[in-house]
Amino acid sequence: MKYLFTPGPVPLPHEVASSGARPMIGHRSEEFSALLLRLQNRLRDLLKSSGPVVLLPSSGTGALQSLVENLLRPGDVVISVSCGQFGFRFREMASRMDCQIVPVDVPWGGAVAPEAVVEAVKAHPEARAILLTHNETSTGVINPIHAIASALPKERPLLLVDVVSSLGVTPCLPEAWGVDALAGASQKGLLCPPGVGVVWLSPRAWEALESLGHPKSFYFDLLGYKDSMERLQSPYTPPISLFYSLDAALSLLAERGYAKWWKERRRFAAAFAAGVEAMGLDLLVSQKRHRSPGVTAIKTPKAKRLKDVLYGMGVEVAGGLGALNGQIVRVAHYTDMAWPEMCLILGSIYGAAKSTGLSVNASFLDAAQRVWEEDVPCGKC
Numbered sequence: 001m002k003y004l005f006t007p008g009p010v011p012l013p014h015e016v017a018s019s020g021a022r023p024m025i026g027h028r029s030e031e032f033s034a035l036l037l038r039l040q041n042r043l044r045d046l047l048k049s050s051g052p053v054v055l056l057p058s059s060g061t062g063a064l065q066s067l068v069e070n071l072l073r074p075g076d077v078v079i080s081v082s083c084g085q086f087g088f089r090f091r092e093m094a095s096r097m098d099c100q101i102v103p104v105d106v107p108w109g110g111a112v113a114p115e116a117v118v119e120a121v122k123a124h125p126e127a128r129a130i131l132l133t134h135n136e137t138s139t140g141v142i143n144p145i146h147a148i149a150s151a152l153p154k155e156r157p158l159l160l161v162d163v164v165s166s167l168g169v170t171p172c173l174p175e176a177w178g179v180d181a182l183a184g185a186s187q188k189g190l191l192c193p194p195g196v197g198v199v200w201l202s203p204r205a206w207e208a209l210e211s212l213g214h215p216k217s218f219y220f221d222l223l224g225y226k227d228s229m230e231r232l233q234s235p236y237t238p239p240i241s242l243f244y245s246l247d248a249a250l251s252l253l254a255e256r257g258y259a260k261w262w263k264e265r266r267r268f269a270a271a272f273a274a275g276v277e278a279m280g281l282d283l284l285v286s287q288k289r290h291r292s293p294g295v296t297a298i299k300t301p302k303a304k305r306l307k308d309v310l311y312g313m314g315v316e317v318a319g320g321l322g323a324l325n326g327q328i329v330r331v332a333h334y335t336d337m338a339w340p341e342m343c344l345i346l347g348s349i350y351g352a353a354k355s356t357g358l359s360v361n362a363s364f365l366d367a368a369q370r371v372w373e374e375d376v377p378c379g380k381c
């Protein structure tokens, strides 16, 4: 038996996996248009937005690249806020586009403070865009996008947000929050296989795009996608099987009720964190309110060994990225996990930690259960 606890891909709900195995249909058929319309409506419902949502045949990186290639041009001043590896990657994309980067760096394990972004915007009124990561998967930090957007002056650069590891697992409400662009992906909080990029733009961002004109990228031309979407078409051959899976996953989330689903994910994360700490292991993110509902990072000098021992047991977790390579293990909890999975992952970590020579104590289940039974508030990050 194998247990997947990596921050994407995540274990697939049965309905999602079986929907992806449906017979093929032609992508110029009425049936396909109906599928696309359903996906549009379900995603608008999830995002609480009336605007178009573009589906790209790509992983999250492609969706992020589409934002950069469509909304930025060489020479643009771009405020790039990073609190981990994925913040750096978003920056690197803008940098390769020959934008002038204004870096705002937050120590890894911490969250972005709204004041730091406001300060950078005031110092650079000429900036064209701000790049932010909602859920920094490399550290397990969730950033307060709503608070950041609300703190910005009225006249402000476009706010582009990486929601690759937050979409589905926590509220992402771009219209209500005043965000201009989102780029997400299918394989984490959307509970699907990898391969679909999700892009949403505000009316202001679509207008900016109209005035900038078509990007150099032919495949990631968002105006071209929007045009096709309006006719319920895909400009190129789409990943139809993945669209079926996404349809099933979005239907599952809607049936459960988003608020309930988000609350359950926060509850799992909070109880898991309590169990890990009670065991005597350190969490990378010290501030509870900044901890991700989707992924938790455990900091230990024996991280590599711990990950390998877990893997040998059949439990796959992720290691650290970039500066945290060899220093943390990351455990993801995006799916419908409950108390049995809590016992499985905490018990496995306990056993693996002991066999790597770490000193851990056995009271972890009581601590996790205490938090499990509390009424965890639904986060608004």
Ligand code: PMP
Binding pocket: 007, 008, 059, 060, 061, 062, 086, 133, 135, 136, 137, 138, 162, 163, 164, 165, 185
């Ligand atoms: N941004 C974030 C926050 C991510 O977690 C990831 C994937 N781990 C990416 C970007 C890159 O996405 P992908 O691997 O799907 O291309």
